[in-house]
């Protein structure tokens with residue numbers, strides 16, 4: 001009961017933040033503003049149709065009418081897209097990600113808190129299979145956030161669902177995360193509270209993005225340590241860093257310094 005209220009409060013807060021910044025990608029709002037026009041075709045400068053939702057709303061920011069990329073989506077340079085093959089319609093990708101509520105890098109990490117990991121992994125595999133189907137004969141641009149989120153999700157599948165890749169030496173981490181799952185489930189609300197404002201990873205200021213990135217990691221670590229112990233917290237932070245990095249446009253250094261947390265397991269063992 002209280003958890004669902006906290007989630008609802010969080011969602012309302014997200015919506016308020018959305019109104020404030022008016023550039024977050026929170027799917028329903030995104031559709032409302034931009035309609036179902038493929039993100040990729042906005043990039044190629046194709047004919048732009050006013051979104052079905054409300055032509056009055058977004059038009060102020062669409063100077064000139066032909067540039068309808070939301071902030072953070074501007075085409076870098078003026079590379080010719082015709083040479084690089086057909087651009088994907090990314091709406092099928094968005095729809096698949098929405099099945100898992102993967103709307104941000106943090107939401108990939110949050111999949112660790114799903115009640116049943118195996119069931120969740122089946123759905124993740126299915127989502128990735130559908131995305132593969134929708135993107136086999138075309139390409140997503142490098143700076144397509146849904147392409148990035150897909151990369152992060154693939155990483156989740158290989159590192160959590162498929163036992164961790166042999167080469168990356170992450171088998172131990174995978175085993176740790178699976179072992180800690182009973183506790184990580186309980187960490188769900190805390191993990192949601194650790195999330196940054198919806199559009200944080202789209203900001204242009206790398207310093208700020210990477211600061212936020214590390215704040216989120218430290219929050220996972222601190223909350224994780226208090227509830228699940230230091231070892232689980234370390235693995236959670238490490239996995240969150242690796243998966244979120246893959247889901248972001250900017251590349252960030254992970255801070256070497258861990259926040260100081262007294263191991264609650266040790267405290268309870270000695271008292």
Ligand SMILES: *[C@@H]1O[C@H](CO)[C@@H](O)[C@H](O)[C@H]1NC(C)=O
Nearest residue numbers: 204205206207208209211212
């Ligand atoms: C980027 O963000 C940092 C930290 O918030 C700030 O100190 C800096 O002035 C910002 N740089 C630019 C170019 O806005």
